[in-house]
Amino acid sequence: MHPQLEAIFDEAESRYLKQDELQLLSQYVDSLPIRLNVYRTLRDRELEVMQPVADQLQAQLPNEKIENLERALKTAMLTLRYCAMGLLLNDQSFAQNRLISWLGGTMRLYNVQSINTVLYRLVHQYLSQVLSPQELNLLTPYLTLAETLMHEQSLEATSIQ
Amino acid sequence: MISVADLLTNNRIPGNYFTTDAYVRSDLELGLLENRRGDRLLALPETLIQAIYSGLDRETGQATRLVMFNCGRWWGKNFYTRFREELTDYYGQALADMTMAEFLQCFGQCWVTHGWGRFKMDQTYHNRGFLVIETVNSPFASQAPKGDRPVCFFEAGILSSFFSQLTGRELHCIQTACESLGSECNYFVLGLAKRLQPAEALVEQQMPHTKIMETLCA
Numbered sequence: 559m560h561p562q563l564e565a566i567f568d569e570a571e572s573r574y575l576k577q578d579e580l581q582l583l584s585q586y587v588d589s590l591p592i593r594l595n596v597y598r599t600l601r602d603r604e605l606e607v608m609q610p611v612a613d614q615l616q617a618q619l620p621n622e623k624i625e626n627l628e629r630a631l632k633t634a635m636l637t638l639r640y641c642a643m644g645l646l647l648n649d650q651s652f653a654q655n656r657l658i659s660w661l662g663g664t665m666r667l668y669n670v671q672s673i674n675t676v677l678y679r680l681v682h683q684y685l686s687q688v689l690s691p692q693e694l695n696l697l698t699p700y701l702t703l704a705e706t707l708m709h710e711q712s713l714e715a716t717s718i719q
Numbered sequence: 720m721i722s723v724a725d726l727l728t729n730n731r732i733p734g735n736y737f738t739t740d741a742y743v744r745s746d747l748e749l750g751l752l753e754n755r756r757g758d759r760l761l762a763l764p765e766t767l768i769q770a771i772y773s774g775l776d777r778e779t780g781q782a783t784r785l786v787m788f789n790c791g792r793w794w795g796k797n798f799y800t801r802f803r804e805e806l807t808d809y810y811g812q813a814l815a816d817m818t819m820a821e822f823l824q825c826f827g828q829c830w831v832t833h834g835w836g837r838f839k840m841d842q843t844y845h846n847r848g849f850l851v852i853e854t855v856n857s858p859f860a861s862q863a864p865k866g867d868r869p870v871c872f873f874e875a876g877i878l879s880s881f882f883s884q885l886t887g888r889e890l891h892c893i894q895t896a897c898e899s900l901g902s903e904c905n906y907f908v909l910g911l912a913k914r915l916q917p918a919e920a921l922v923e924q925q926m927p928h929t930k931i932m933e934t935l936c937a
Contacts, residue, residue: 605723605724608723609722609723609724611723612721612722612723613720613721615721616720616721624721627721628721628726631721631723631726632726632732635723635726635727635732636732636734639732640734655738655740656734656735656738659735659738659739659828660734660735660738660824660828
C-alpha cells in the first residue's frame with residue numbers, strides 16, 4: 559500500500575480520520591479505476607507490446623548477440639510487471655525495492671546500457687499505442703524510475719571496471 | 720527472430736527469490752518465522768550468539784574455533800541442500816545451469832535476507848586456485864568477544880562446506896580479516912586445505928589480507 563495511506567491508518571488508530579486524511583484516501587480510491595485499467599491492459603496486452611519491441615530491437619541492433627537481447631527483453635518485461643504492480647498499489651517504493659535488489663545486481667554484472675537505451679525508447683513508443691495519454695502519464699514515473707535506476711547501476715559498473 | 724512468448728515459462732519471469740519482504744514470513748499468534756516455502760526459520764538473539772562464544776570458550780577454551788567451524792560446516796551442508804532445492808524449484812533450472820552472475824546474485828541476496836550481512840565474491844585469485852569472499856556487517860563479528868584474531872568461525876565453516884559441495888572438491892576456508900579487529904570487511908579465503916595451510920600462521924601473526932594473498936600465491 560501507498561506509504562502515506564499506511565501511515566494515516568497507523569496514526570488514526572483510536573480516532574476518526576481528519577478531513578485532509580480522508581481526502582488523500584478518496585483521491586486514491588478515485589484513481590483506482592484508471593489504475594486497474596492500466597494494469598489490465600499491461601497484463602493482457604504484454605505480448606502485443608513486447609513482440610514488436612523485440613522485432614524492432616533486433617532490427618536496430620543487428621550486431622548484438624541474441625542472448626543479450628533476450629536477457630534485456632526479459633528484464634524489461636519483469637520491470638514492466640513490477641511497475642504495473644507499483645502503479646496498482648500507488649507505491650513507487652515497491653517497484654524501486656524490487657528493482658534495486660534484483661536488477662541492480664544483474665545490471666552490474668551484464669553491461670547492457672546500450673541495449674536498454676534503444677529498448678526503453680521502443681517500449682515507450684509501443685505502450686503509447688495501447689494506453690491513453692492519461693494512462694501513460696500515470697505509468698511514466700514508474701518507468702522513468704526504472705530507467706534511471708538501471709542507468710545509475712550501469713554507470714557504477716563502468717566505473718568499477 | 721526472438722519470440723517473446725517463448726521467453727516466458729508458464730507466463731512467469733522469475734525475479735528475486737530471496738527478496739526480504741517476500742521471503743520471510745511470520746505468524747505472530749504462533750510466534751513462528753517461516754520462509755516463503757513454509758520452512759521454519761530460526762532467529763538468533765544477540766545474547767545467544769554472545770553466549771555461544773563465551774560458553775564454548777569456558778567449556779573448551781582453545782578448541783572453540785574448531786567446534787564452531789565444524790558446526791558451521793554442518794550448517795553449511797544443510798544450507799547448500801536447501802538453497803539448491805529452493806532455487807531449482809523457483810527458477811526451474813538446476814543450480815549447475817545457472818550462470819555465475821545469477822548464482823552470485825541469488826547467493827548474495829540470500830545472505831542479506833538471512834541477516835548475515837552483505838556478500839561479495841572476489842575472483843582475482845581464481846586462476847591461482849583461491850576464491851576470496853568478502854562480507855560486511857557480520858552478526859558474528861559484531862557479537863564475538865574482541866580478541867587478536869578473526870572470529871567468524873561459523874561463517875568460515877558454512878562457506879567451506881557450501882562451496883565444497885558446489886564445486887565438488889573438498890575446500891577449506893580461512894578468515895584473513897575481521898570486522899571485530901577493526902577491518903572494513905571480513906575476508907574469507909577458500910582453497911584446497913594443503914595450499915591454504917601456510918595462511919594459518921600468517922593470520923596468527925596478524926598479517927594483512929593482501930599480504931597473505933601475495934604469500935599464498937607466490
